[in-house]
Amino acid sequence: MKILIVEDNRALASSVHEYLSRENYVCEQAFNLHEAKEKLLFFAYDCIILDIMLPDGSGLDLLNFIKEKHISGSILIVSAKGAMDDKIRGLEEGADDYITKPFHLPELNARLRAIHRRKDLDGSHLVVFNEISLNTNTFEVTISNKHLDVTRKEVELLLYFLVNRNRLLSRQAIATHLWGDYTDNLSNVDFVYQHVKNIRKKINQAKGNDYIDTVYGLGYKFNTHKYETGR
Amino acid sequence: MKLVDKFTLCFLLIFFIVTPISIYSTHYSIKQRIDNVEIERLSAVNNEVALQLKSGISPDKYSQGRPISISTFAGNLPNEKILTEKQNYDQGECRITVSSFYNIKGLNYKVSSYNYVTQSGQILRGMLPVALVKSLLMIVAVLIAARMLSRNILSPFNQSLAQMQKFNLRKKKPLVLAESNTKEFKELNLLLKKMTDMAITEYGLVKEFSENASHELQTPLSVLRSKLELLADTNIQGDQAILIGEMQHAIEKMARINYSLLLLTKLENQEYEATENISFAGHIKSILGFYEDRIQMKALTLTTHIGDDISLKIHPALADLLFDNLLGNAIRHNVKNGIINIKANHEAFVIENTGAAPVIPTEELFERFKKSDQCGESIGLGLAIVKQICELNKFNVRYTYRDGIHSLRIDFNGMAVADSAALVAQA
Numbered sequence: 001m002k003i004l005i006v007e008d009n010r011a012l013a014s015s016v017h018e019y020l021s022r023e024n025y026v027c028e029q030a031f032n033l034h035e036a037k038e039k040l041l042f043f044a045y046d047c048i049i050l051d052i053m054l055p056d057g058s059g060l061d062l063l064n065f066i067k068e069k070h071i072s073g074s075i076l077i078v079s080a081k082g083a084m085d086d087k088i089r090g091l092e093e094g095a096d097d098y099i100t101k102p103f104h105l106p107e108l109n110a111r112l113r114a115i116h117r118r119k120d121l122d123g124s125h126l127v128v129f130n131e132i133s134l135n136t137n138t139f140e141v142t143i144s145n146k147h148l149d150v151t152r153k154e155v156e157l158l159l160y161f162l163v164n165r166n167r168l169l170s171r172q173a174i175a176t177h178l179w180g181d182y183t184d185n186l187s188n189v190d191f192v193y194q195h196v197k198n199i200r201k202k203i204n205q206a207k208g209n210d211y212i213d214t215v216y217g218l219g220y221k222f223n224t225h226k227y228e229t230g231r
Numbered sequence: 232m233k234l235v236d237k238f239t240l241c242f243l244l245i246f247f248i249v250t251p252i253s254i255y256s257t258h259y260s261i262k263q264r265i266d267n268v269e270i271e272r273l274s275a276v277n278n279e280v281a282l283q284l285k286s287g288i289s290p291d292k293y294s295q296g297r298p299i300s301i302s303t304f305a306g307n308l309p310n311e312k313i314l315t316e317k318q319n320y321d322q323g324e325c326r327i328t329v330s331s332f333y334n335i336k337g338l339n340y341k342v343s344s345y346n347y348v349t350q351s352g353q354i355l356r357g358m359l360p361v362a363l364v365k366s367l368l369m370i371v372a373v374l375i376a377a378r379m380l381s382r383n384i385l386s387p388f389n390q391s392l393a394q395m396q397k398f399n400l401r402k403k404k405p406l407v408l409a410e411s412n413t414k415e416f417k418e419l420n421l422l423l424k425k426m427t428d429m430a431i432t433e434y435g436l437v438k439e440f441s442e443n444a445s446h447e448l449q450t451p452l453s454v455l456r457s458k459l460e461l462l463a464d465t466n467i468q469g470d471q472a473i474l475i476g477e478m479q480h481a482i483e484k485m486a487r488i489n490y491s492l493l494l495l496t497k498l499e500n501q502e503y504e505a506t507e508n509i510s511f512a513g514h515i516k517s518i519l520g521f522y523e524d525r526i527q528m529k530a531l532t533l534t535t536h537i538g539d540d541i542s543l544k545i546h547p548a549l550a551d552l553l554f555d556n557l558l559g560n561a562i563r564h565n566v567k568n569g570i571i572n573i574k575a576n577h578e579a580f581v582i583e584n585t586g587a588a589p590v591i592p593t594e595e596l597f598e599r600f601k602k603s604d605q606c607g608e609s610i611g612l613g614l615a616i617v618k619q620i621c622e623l624n625k626f627n628v629r630y631t632y633r634d635g636i637h638s639l640r641i642d643f644n645g646m647a648v649a650d651s652a653a654l655v656a657q658a
Contacts, residue, residue, distance in 0.1 A: 009450050015457035080449035102453035102486050105460045153524045168464045170476075172483045179521070187563045187609060194528045217476035218463050 001116060002026045004045040006036040006062065007078065008055050016049065019105040020112075033057040037065055045073045047112055052079040052090070063093040074115040078103070104173035106164040113163045127162050129224065131208050134159055143208040153178055154199045161212060161222035170219040196220055235381035242373055246366070254355075254362050262351045266317075266327060269348050273297065273329035274313055277342040281333045284340060297344045304339050308332050325350045387411030391420055398427060400434050401499060438500055445493035452486050484610060491612035494552075495599075498619045503546040505624065511541040511647065512575065514550045519573075522558055530568045538576040542648040545624050553620045556613045557582050557639060563609065564637065577647045583638045593630040593637075 003025050007013040010031065017027045028043070030036035033056045040048070040062075048066070052059040059077065066075065077090040080101045087098045096115045099108060117125060117136055125137040131144040139155045141148040150158070160169065160177050175188040178195070200210055213221045276294050280301065283290045290299060309332055316328040328345040390409040398406055406427040408420040459482065463475045497503065515537065526533055543550065561571050561584035569585035589596065589603040596603065597618040602611035614630070617639075621628040627642040 009454065011454045012450060012457060015454065015461060018461055019457070080446050080453075101449040102456045102482075105457050151524065168460070170460070170463065170479050172479060173460070187559075188525070191525050191528055195524070215463075215472065216469060217473040218479070219476075 001046045001112075002028075002044070003112070004028050004030060004036065004039060004043075004048045004073075006030045006033075006048060006054070006059065007051045008032060008053075009051075015105065016108065019109065023109060025112075033059075033062060036062055040066065040071050041069065044071075047074045047076060047115060049076050049078060049108070049112075050095070052077060060089060060093060063090065063095060067094055074119050076108075076111055076115060078108075104170070104176055106160065106167055106169050106173050107177055109167075110160055110163050110177065127159060129162055129165070129211075130227075132158070132162070132203070132211075134162060143203060143206040146206055148202060148206050148208075150199065150202060153195060154202070157195050158199055161220070165222050165224050168215055168219055168221050174219065234385065235377050238381070239373060239377045242377070243370060246369060246373075250362065250366060254358060258351065258355050258358055261354055265348055265354075269327050269346055270315055270329055273327065273344045273346060274331060276344045277313075277329060277331035280342045280344075281331065281335065281340065284333070284335050284342075294344070297346050300343045302341050302343075304341055306339070308334055308339060319350055320347075323350050323353045324348070384413065387413065387416045388419070391416070391423060395423065395427075400430055401501070403431050403435060405431060438496060442493065442496045442500070445489050445496065448489050452482065452489065456482050456486070488610050488612065491610065491616060494616060495612070495619055498549075498616070498623055501623070503549050503623070505544045505546050505549075508542045508544050508648070509547050509550055511543040511545075511550060511580070512537045513540070514547070515554055515573070515575065518551060518554045518558060521555075522562060525562055526571070529562060529565060531562065531565055531571055532569070533571045533573070535573040536575070537573070541575060541577050541580075541643075543643065544646055545620075549620050549624070553617060553641075556617050560584075560609075560613055560639075561637070564603070578643060580641045580643070581638060583636050585635055586637050588635070589632055589637075593632050596630060597628075 003020060005013050005016050005020075005027055007016065007029070008031050013029050013031065017029060020027050028039060028045075030039050033054050036048075036050075036054075039045075050059045050062060054062075059079075063075065065071075066073070075095040077087075077095045077098045078101060079087075079090075079098070090098055096119070097111050099111055114136075125135055127134045127136060133142045133145075134140075134155065136159065139152060141150050141155055141158060156178055157174065160174065171189040171192045174192045174196075178192070179188055196212060196214075200212055204210055209227050211222050211224065211226055213223045213226070215221055276297050276299070280290045280294055280299055284301070290301065292299060312332055314330040314332075316326075316330070318326045318328070320326060324347040326345050326347050328343055330341055330343040333340045333342065387409050388411075394406055394408055398404075406424055408424060411417055411420065456479070459475055459479055463472070463479070467475065515535075519533075519535070545553075558571075561582055564586040565571065565584050566586060570583075572581070572583040574581040574583075587603075591601065591603060595601050597614045599615045600611040602609050618628055620626075621641060625644055625646060627644060629640045629642075631638045631640075
């Protein structure tokens with residue numbers, strides 16, 4: 001997947017670039033509106049990560065530009081403003097999703113994947129890893145083709161792990177993913193622990209492998225190499 | 232004390248000081264006049280008698296109705312040719328005796344005549360009732376006139392006062408004051424206008440600053456958070472992991488505080504204006520669904536009594552935020568196997584939960600950064616946001632704690648309408 005990161009803060013742009021590159025995306029950066037327009041005219045991108053506040057104009061202008069020039073590609077808006085109108089306007093102007101600063105990198109990745117799954121017309125709604133299969137449309141999980149009885153939140157949690165494989169997910173990042181920005185996630189980390197415990201237990205009971213590692217002091221990691229032969 | 236009363240009192244005080252003085256001086260002047268006239272007349276009579284003596288006519292005992300006494304005496308004539316004597320009598324009269332001294336044909340004569348005039352006390356007694364009536368008239372006139380005048384003259388002042396009372400810095404509406412042709416009021420209005428205009432500008436700047444500061448903080452916070460996430464994903468040691476974990480926790484807290492402060496600023500700036508009625512019960516239900524897992528995990532017993540749907544004029548985002556904060560608190564500050572009761576109708580919304588007793592008075596918990604320290608994780612802005620939302624929508628909010636139950640009640644103050652058409656299933 002080819003991604004254009006439009007963000008004027010170079011430190012943040014490089015963070016996003018580094019994280020997404022490790023996910024095997026091809027990432028390019030534009031630090032202002034002008035650069036972004038140039039790149040969009042010459043190259044095709046699957047997804048554009050667009051900051052609303054740019055030094056030479058508003059990201060919303062770029063949305064119009066993309067519409068006018070019939071440029072394809074999904075758009076994920078990033079804004080420091082938590083303002084409702086920005087969100088509504090952005091989505092009305094053709095953006096696919098919206099994320100507010102300060103965001104978690106795994107969250108950004110999960111959003112990109114979700115947009116990609118939705119846009120990818122002939123794409124499957126199944127996220128599969130070894131014996132685990134998750135349907136993002138019906139929110140059903142199977143372990144070795146056997147149905148797993150899980151709650152909606154547990155599916156969301158598992159999906160978050162599956163799209164951020166081998167990445168460290170902090171408890172705060174998980175809390176934000178499960179309950180959103182509005183809720184006070186500081187006090188939700190205990191609930192994260194319980195959710196993780198429950199899903200691990202359920203997968204275990206269904207004879208699935210426990211890929212989720214606890215990283216002491218930090219959070220959790222979905223370790224795909226855990227049961228590889230020779231390790 | 233009212234300004235007009237002060238003026239009236241001062242005026243009356245002056246009146247009561249001046250009146251006796253004026254009565255006394257008037258009385259003195261009248262008395263003096265009467266006496267002088269009589270003395271002149273008596274000396275004229277004496278002169279008449281002396282003339283008669285000169286011409287050898289033996290005078291009568293009375294001349295012009297005034298008794299005369301004539302005597303001769305030895306020695307020199309006194310320097311004062313005329314001598315007056317005053318004697319008061321009981322009948323309210325005063326006898327004035329005028330004695331004149333003459334040298335007629337080598338003999339020294341003393342001619343005395345007297346008459347009765349009204350005593351000074353009598354004159355005073357005559358003046359007092361008039362003075363009293365005059366005083367009463369004066370007091371009544373002053374009282375009425377002062378009130379009427381004050382209403383007239385002070386009307387621009389009172390208007391300015393009313394305008395100032397209505398003035399709200401948060402509304403950012405400049406003060407409009409009535410015109411006045413009184414110099415002092417003109418100056419006052421000018422000053423008030425200048426002060427309020429300046430306050431509005433300064434307030435705007437402060438608000439703008441805090442909003443901008445919060446915005447500008449979002450990007451560095453993003454950088455910090457993302458870099459730490461990348462760092463945590465590298466090959467790190469256990470003790471480094473703990474350091475990073477603690478940093479992440481602090482950044483999380485900072486992000487949360489920043490978000491809440493930004494929200495409070497936006498609420499103060501009236502950025503969330505209610506445009507249409509929403510179904511409050513619908514919002515309650517959707518948020519309850521959102522918290523379902525957390526309520527279950529803490530093994531809380533939830534009972535809801537939502538009588539009928541409530542049509543409430545409030546910005547939908549604020550309705551969510553309000554209930555989200557309240558329910559979040561009710562869960563966070565609850566005990567395991569605790570209780571949450573939610574009651575709502577078109578008059579009020581009440582949420583009750585079990586929990587430890589608050590260590591500070593419940594009303595203080597509405598203040599920013601005030602928190603009951605049992606739960607160190609909260610940042611202490613949730614209830615400040617609740618209060619701000621309630622104030623914005625003219626609701627009353629009250630927090631009480633009794634017998635282990637925290638109860639938060641929001642009175643809609645007639646801003647909500649029962650909407651029985653859309654009955655909400657009771658949970």
